Amino acid sequence: MTRAGGTRAALLDAALAVFNERTYGDTPVAVVADRAGVSVGTLYRYFPSKEALGNAVYRLWKQRLAERLAAERSAGASYESTFAAMFRTFVGFAADHPEAFAFLELQQHESYLDVDSRTASTSIDQTAVDFVVQGQRAGEIRAGDPRMLVALVYGALVGLVKARRAGLRLTDEDLAAARAATWALLDVRSQAE
Amino acid sequence: MTRAGGTRAALLDAALAVFNERTYGDTPVAVVADRAGVSVGTLYRYFPSKEALGNAVYRLWKQRLAERLAAERSAGASYESTFAAMFRTFVGFAADHPEAFAFLELQQHESYLDVDSRTASTSIDQTAVDFVVQGQRAGEIRAGDPRMLVALVYGALVGLVKARRAGLRLTDEDLAAARAATWALLDVRSQAE
Amino acid sequence: MTRAGGTRAALLDAALAVFNERTYGDTPVAVVADRAGVSVGTLYRYFPSKEALGNAVYRLWKQRLAERLAAERSAGASYESTFAAMFRTFVGFAADHPEAFAFLELQQHESYLDVDSRTASTSIDQTAVDFVVQGQRAGEIRAGDPRMLVALVYGALVGLVKARRAGLRLTDEDLAAARAATWALLDVRSQAE
Amino acid sequence: MTRAGGTRAALLDAALAVFNERTYGDTPVAVVADRAGVSVGTLYRYFPSKEALGNAVYRLWKQRLAERLAAERSAGASYESTFAAMFRTFVGFAADHPEAFAFLELQQHESYLDVDSRTASTSIDQTAVDFVVQGQRAGEIRAGDPRMLVALVYGALVGLVKARRAGLRLTDEDLAAARAATWALLDVRSQAE
DNA sequence: AATGAATGAGCATTCATTCAT
DNA sequence: GATGAATGAATGCTCATTCAT
Numbered sequence: 001m002t003r004a005g006g007t008r009a010a011l012l013d014a015a016l017a018v019f020n021e022r023t024y025g026d027t028p029v030a031v032v033a034d035r036a037g038v039s040v041g042t043l044y045r046y047f048p049s050k051e052a053l054g055n056a057v058y059r060l061w062k063q064r065l066a067e068r069l070a071a072e073r074s075a076g077a078s079y080e081s082t083f084a085a086m087f088r089t090f091v092g093f094a095a096d097h098p099e100a101f102a103f104l105e106l107q108q109h110e111s112y113l114d115v116d117s118r119t120a121s122t123s124i125d126q127t128a129v130d131f132v133v134q135g136q137r138a139g140e141i142r143a144g145d146p147r148m149l150v151a152l153v154y155g156a157l158v159g160l161v162k163a164r165r166a167g168l169r170l171t172d173e174d175l176a177a178a179r180a181a182t183w184a185l186l187d188v189r190s191q192a193e
Numbered sequence: 194m195t196r197a198g199g200t201r202a203a204l205l206d207a208a209l210a211v212f213n214e215r216t217y218g219d220t221p222v223a224v225v226a227d228r229a230g231v232s233v234g235t236l237y238r239y240f241p242s243k244e245a246l247g248n249a250v251y252r253l254w255k256q257r258l259a260e261r262l263a264a265e266r267s268a269g270a271s272y273e274s275t276f277a278a279m280f281r282t283f284v285g286f287a288a289d290h291p292e293a294f295a296f297l298e299l300q301q302h303e304s305y306l307d308v309d310s311r312t313a314s315t316s317i318d319q320t321a322v323d324f325v326v327q328g329q330r331a332g333e334i335r336a337g338d339p340r341m342l343v344a345l346v347y348g349a350l351v352g353l354v355k356a357r358r359a360g361l362r363l364t365d366e367d368l369a370a371a372r373a374a375t376w377a378l379l380d381v382r383s384q385a386e
Numbered sequence: 387m388t389r390a391g392g393t394r395a396a397l398l399d400a401a402l403a404v405f406n407e408r409t410y411g412d413t414p415v416a417v418v419a420d421r422a423g424v425s426v427g428t429l430y431r432y433f434p435s436k437e438a439l440g441n442a443v444y445r446l447w448k449q450r451l452a453e454r455l456a457a458e459r460s461a462g463a464s465y466e467s468t469f470a471a472m473f474r475t476f477v478g479f480a481a482d483h484p485e486a487f488a489f490l491e492l493q494q495h496e497s498y499l500d501v502d503s504r505t506a507s508t509s510i511d512q513t514a515v516d517f518v519v520q521g522q523r524a525g526e527i528r529a530g531d532p533r534m535l536v537a538l539v540y541g542a543l544v545g546l547v548k549a550r551r552a553g554l555r556l557t558d559e560d561l562a563a564a565r566a567a568t569w570a571l572l573d574v575r576s577q578a579e
Numbered sequence: 580m581t582r583a584g585g586t587r588a589a590l591l592d593a594a595l596a597v598f599n600e601r602t603y604g605d606t607p608v609a610v611v612a613d614r615a616g617v618s619v620g621t622l623y624r625y626f627p628s629k630e631a632l633g634n635a636v637y638r639l640w641k642q643r644l645a646e647r648l649a650a651e652r653s654a655g656a657s658y659e660s661t662f663a664a665m666f667r668t669f670v671g672f673a674a675d676h677p678e679a680f681a682f683l684e685l686q687q688h689e690s691y692l693d694v695d696s697r698t699a700s701t702s703i704d705q706t707a708v709d710f711v712v713q714g715q716r717a718g719e720i721r722a723g724d725p726r727m728l729v730a731l732v733y734g735a736l737v738g739l740v741k742a743r744r745a746g747l748r749l750t751d752e753d754l755a756a757a758r759a760a761t762w763a764l765l766d767v768r769s770q771a772e
Numbered sequence: 773a774a775t776g777a778a779t780g781a782g783c784a785t786t787c788a789t790t791c792a793t
Numbered sequence: 794g795a796t797g798a799a800t801g802a803a804t805g806c807t808c809a810t811t812c813a814t
Binding site: 577 | 769
Binding site for chain 5: 393424425426428431
């Protein structure tokens with residue numbers, strides 16, 4: 001099962017897959033190695049420990065998500081349309097890489113994430129907080145602690161993806177409605193007068 | 194260290210506490226027994242397995258939350274004010290029982306939850322879905338798949354509590370703003386015309 | 387195979403035996419447990435690690451040897467007769483507990499001995515150095531760095547026991563000759579005039 | 580990092596060095612190869628196994644020591660002066676090649692030494708035993724089992740070197756005293772009349 | 773009923789050795 | 794010849810569960 005990207009990439013892929021079938025903590029490294037089509041010894045040639053492997057998987061996908069989100073801040077666009085783009089990116093990422101999204105957002109990583117991984121995670125938050133702060137200054141996003149608003153929106157998005165993962169089937173129309181509803185979380189016009 | 198409620202209650206309390214300090218999966222049963230002030234043997238007299246204990250803790254708190262939420266549907270009140278009451282109940286529950294909330298919503302239980310526990314979980318969803326469906330019929334809640342709307346709202350709430358747990362400090366004013374924003378997720382008046 | 391002294395004693399006995407058949411480093415803990423007639427898990431109930439077990443065995447026997455040696459310093463006796471008593475004690479200990487002696491003196495312990503164990507070891511040296519210093523003051527033991535003289539005598543004794551272990555058969559007469567020769571290492575009368 | 584003597588010599592040097600930093604048993608072959616500046620594969624081209632490498636190192640230095648000792652038996656010299664020369668040779672060897680001496684005398688080799696290596700070891704003993712037997716016939720060395728006397732002397736010498744290695748600092752005067760004391764182990768004149 | 777000693781399968785990790793390039 | 798990636802058996806240690814007292 002070796003891949004074009006080589007053994008290391010095969011291991012990262014296998015790890016993502018099996019960590020999702022159970023959990024990082026419940027998955028023996030032997031299972032990761034098996035899935036990647038290599039021996040345990042080989043896994044340890046590429047990653048010094050199970051923790052290092054977990055961190056590598058986490059960082060890889062957090063960074064990919066961060067890159068996709070960062071790319072959406074287009075110059076002249078309105079906040080609502082920028083939000084719509086970010087929403088689509090986020091939901092699209094979750095659709096394209098359901099295992100990666102589930103691993104990132106639906107598991108507990110506190111026990112093994114190192115500083116670099118936590119930093120990768122923070123970068124997405126920061127992008128979102130910046131967006132909210134600017135939107136508030138422009139009078140398009142409602143008042144309130146920006147981190148709180150981000151937590152609500154991010155939570156709503158995670159809730160959405162989690163529900164789909166649990167079996168909820170949504171049409172494009174549904175998703176457009178979800179986007180509109182989530183934008184209302186931020187929209188200054190939804191603010192009680 | 195036995196409690197008023199007896200050994201079983203002491204074990205459930207201890208389990209909730211220690212499952213939060215690490216994770217269900219990372220916590221040896223010996224640690225639960227220790228914390229409860231009993232021996233491992235005794236733990237196994239009250240619960241046939243670690244899984245059974247985990248399920249009991251899960252069900253206990255899911256049911257308590259469900260009861261508090263169900264109690265909020267007052268007869269003549271508007272949907273918005275009912276929502277406000279439910280929001281307060283939910284956030285209040287998380288404030289009163291932070292360990293319970295964290296255990297219920299911030300951990301993965303898939304690997305060990307039995308059917309009964311999953312049902313207990315569904316009951317809260319159902320309460321919420323019923324509320325949304327009725328609100329939609331009454332023309333006060335926006336259109337869209339009710340389960341999707343519930344997922345968004347529930348996700349937003351979890352995101353809020355998670356952020357507080359990660360260190361975000363919020364005033365009562367902030368929480369009122371969070372409630373208003375979350376209501377906008379549902380409010381028909383926030384719907385784009 | 388449980389012994390009168392209980393599981394812990396059985397483990398210490400088994401450890402001494404198997405550490406001698408190979409080496410501390412070459413002996414899996416499973417082999418120790420097997421020999422003691424218990425499971426690996428039980429071994430770990432009595433000793434937190436293999437290192438701790440190794441240290442416990444080392445300390446136990448070093449202390450027994452130290453006690454036997456310390457008991458030999460009789461009040462009015464001459465240095466030569468005190469030395470003879472210590473020599474007999476030492477050789478007798480090696481004869482009575484060949485495995486213990488071999489473990490203590492013929493293996494490398496540097497990699498795992500803790501401070502307490504090293505202290506137990508030093509106590510024997512100190513007893514010997516004190517003896518030499520007093521003998522020098524009394525004009526019965528030759529001049530020279532006392533630690534150096536102790537190293538020579540201790541080395542000679544270890545060499546003797548090692549040779550017996552390798553198959554050398556010695557009569558009581560031989561041993562008396564060995565004692566006399568070893569005393570010459572210290573005897574002021576053997577000093578070149 | 581190849582040496583004048585070629586790859587094989589570089590490997591033997593590297594092995595001696597790293598076997599002393601830890602132990603033969605604790606040293607991965609990869610560390611030996613690294614230190615020698617070659618790959619593991621190359622190491623296995625020169626030595627069929629780790630054991631073979633260990634034996635080669637052992638034999639190499641045992642033979643060098645044996646040669647230096649054997650060279651000391653000068654024709655007309657007295658036994659005491661021959662002994663003095665051998666003592667100096669031995670202590671000098673330990674000073675010139677502390678790693679080699681420590682490897683030979685302060686580690687356990689039983690688990691992997693082959694017959695040839697054991698033979699190399701015996702040859703030194705034989706030289707020493709011959710010396711003692713002749714000295715006894717000449718009436719200059721005390722009575723007693725020659726192998727026993729050799730064991731005492733060899734042990735004393737090892738004890739001396741071990742103590743120096745553990746930090747004991749000795750002047751030339753101290754060493755002369757050590758030599759005199761060690762000779763007393765053999766000297767017929769030290770024998771109790 | 774309660775205890776806690778005992779069990780042993782299971783896990784992360786290491787390392788001597790092989791072999792395709 | 795030389796390389797170093799790959800192998801997989803072996804090791805120290807953990808922990809859910811049982812059971813004699």
